[in-house]
Amino acid sequence: MDTTGENDAVTTAPEPSTTTPETTAAAGTTVTNRRQPFPRGFLDTISQGWAERPESVPPRREAAAWAKRRRDAVSAAFPGDRLVLPAGALRQRSNDTDYPFRAHSAFAHLTGWGADAEPDAVLVFDPREGGHDVTLYFRERAGRETAEFYADPSIGEFWIGPRPALGGVAADLDLATDHLSAFAPADGDRVLDDDADLTRFVSELRLVKDDWEIGQLQLAVDVTARGFDDIVADLARIIAHPRGERVVEGVFHARARSDGNAEGYDTIAASGPHACYLHWTRNDGSVVPGDLILIDAGVEVDSLYTADITRTLPVSGRFTDIQRRVYETVREAADAAFAAARPGVRFRAVHEAAMAVIAQRTAEWGLLPVTAEEALDADRGGQHRRYMVHGTSHHLGLDVHDCAQARRDMYYDGLLEPGMVFTIEPGLYFQVDDLTVPEEYRGIGVRIEDDILMTTDGPVNLSAGIPRTADDVEAWIARHAR
Template identity: 75%
Template sequence: MTAEPTQTQEAAEKAADSNTNRRQPFPQGFLDTISTGWADRPDTLPAAREQAPFTARRRAAVSAAFAGRRLVVPAGGFKQRSNDTDYPFRPHSAFAHLTGWASDAVADSLLVFDPTDDGHDVTLYLRDRATRETEEFYRDATIGEFWVGPRPSLAAVAADLGVATEHLERFEAGEDDLVVEEDDELTTFVSELRLIKDDYEIAQMQLAVDTTARGFDDIVRELPRIIDHPRGERVIEGVFHLRARSDGNWEGYDTIAAAGPHACYLHWTRNDGAVRPGDLVLIDAGVEVDSLYTADITRTLPVSGTFTPIQRRIYETVREAADAAFENARPGMSFRELHDTAMRVIAERTAEWGLLPVTPEEALDADRGGHQRRYMVHGTSHHLGLDVHDCAQARREMYYEGLVEPGMVFTIEPGLYFQEDDLTVPEEYRGIGVRIEDDILMTADGPVSLSAGIPRTADEIEAWIAQSR
């Protein structure tokens, strides 16, 4: 990493008084010449991006729902990682959804709806491009062009996104503004607005899934190297990261690479364990593409290339539960039914194996049952889109208790997890964790698996590994 930028003489003196050793003054020769000697840069205006018509319709829906109210949708700012370094900037999902400005968005921008007699005037406030005559150009390590590269001009952003733009300095907050993440009603609305995806979003979801599939192919191909490394879980994470960064924007969430008993920890992201032949490795990963839409896929692989009989039994039971939920999915059903369908299979099989102290029917009783949940404590489905757990601020009656509609994209991800110290299961089950997760688009004709091309059955998984070797 390069050194921290220096300051003017006055600022440097203040820095010295505060006992910092990182900032030093610029010499006068630099200050006299830094603004000169630069070639002209024409401001070429781009054509509107592909999603501009879709974002315009989304903004119109927001405007219609909040007539007469002034609305502010912040992109958000940088978040500190440590001391004077930040995490990579990612705009708020509602901001990205309503502007189409995604991985290339400028931090601290604001989308503002100013009420008019017939709706709203919508303006995107952002920092204009810093000219070489400004001190920001060379001094500011967070936003200065010398440090992080040029920002687009107001005119370029307006042409690109199809929305009016204004300099951020001209924005004035109002006492009655409704602000996303500060006003519950607005926050809920923009979250629920994403429950049903438009054609652009569906195409981006398929792109994210297809890119993720290539990342899983990379992992399978690298299994020998993964096995050889003492922290093979971290090698899995790194292999997938290469695909996510080269073909997308980033991962949509921290990759779970959980081998052996680690697979029984639902959100194992430490990823510091060995990947040993004879064990299973559970990989939950998704590429976030440049539009910020993310996939969310889980596959569980036999490290040696072949499932043992008990591993295969558990794996195929999880697949049976996933298939049952998929086959039962239909427009107009309760979203919660997806989970109930998968749980019926889990209850029936764990009872059949002698793991439950009650019958499957008793275990499925809404009030007195739930015994099978010891081995699958999480839900079966969640919405997916700009966030891996998309639409999280939606009302419960619109989400878990809501109806499945065409255009919704959600996961189906049952699992079975037998902790290595769980004395309620036979010893041969202990330390085995399995999850299978696919990304599903509901259409008027029924569900479509966006991730159907990634091997799923035990036989397909074994053939996948064999072919890669």
């Protein structure tokens, strides 16, 4: 936002892309209804009196070597083709306010540039004999003698702070760099998101994570665990506020920003009947003792890798009998899914294992008009899905739903491999007006979600340190209540 008054005629910048300082001063008129021209004295002196800016050469970041291996795989898959992978541009939020920039996930994967990536940057693979020459083009810092330095609030360094230099980024990422103005699109370019084969390949390239990525995902999970602990520690204030769900969101946001980059997705803080709405992100309700609160949240760290965790807490600190029954059934389903996950098993088998438990228990409780076996019939069944309409698992990485452009036979029908990271997140949701369930179930929503790494020896729960049994959740809350 502007840090000056709307009628300030000395320091308010002109509209950057349409007017130069010289023409603005000469015209003596505003470009918009709030931005005023620079006086001649400002224009004559703004480029003077600045210290030299030494160009530092940072050490190569750890991600660079891993990104190079990924680029080599892309190059081998598309011999002779010119590949263009844009980072993306700033997107307008309102008037002259933009959303925070986040680079395209494939761009981040192939460069190692995370939260510090520059808008409008482009990674280009130029074909040559035996491979490609790869160049990262971006908008280098502007000289202080240029209008861009002080007159452009979107990219000017007077407004947003220092921008990186070509040499520094080249050393940091171990990549050839050039100014964005040197990049020119050409006929025949294969452009990410426009070219289906390229988009699919770079998505499938992320299905199996390397050791560096696994470390980043564990870091994201660890920071997320601290965020959940912050929420439990602040339950008294959350309960006291009329919009306690929003306080939950704010507490988690503080941890995500202090120890990471941001949240990997909009936090779901769903208390009471709101927990039955799968993507409840309004987060404007109260948090009432006696209810459950479902919190689905994940920290995105500076590398842009994100966690995705859900825990369901009894607001009063203790589950009622019916809440505990539902909760432990969901945990039973999660444990069954975990037990089914093994190298060489089809990914969809994880979901099938969880749904078998959901069908069995809801049938036992008399909620289904058919037997569990009939409900599980692929063609005529599905009655139990009324209470768990979503899938049990998705891949996780740079995107919270990672590898989404992969082919079905590589994803849902694909085989689990060591290095894959995915969620296990069964749930049960009995909406407050659902007449197919007894009244004591209505308004109860439970989901337990963990982040799972497949290894050669089987699955490892990266988020196992966050309490997940009913007894452990109650003890967790009690520790903070003392």
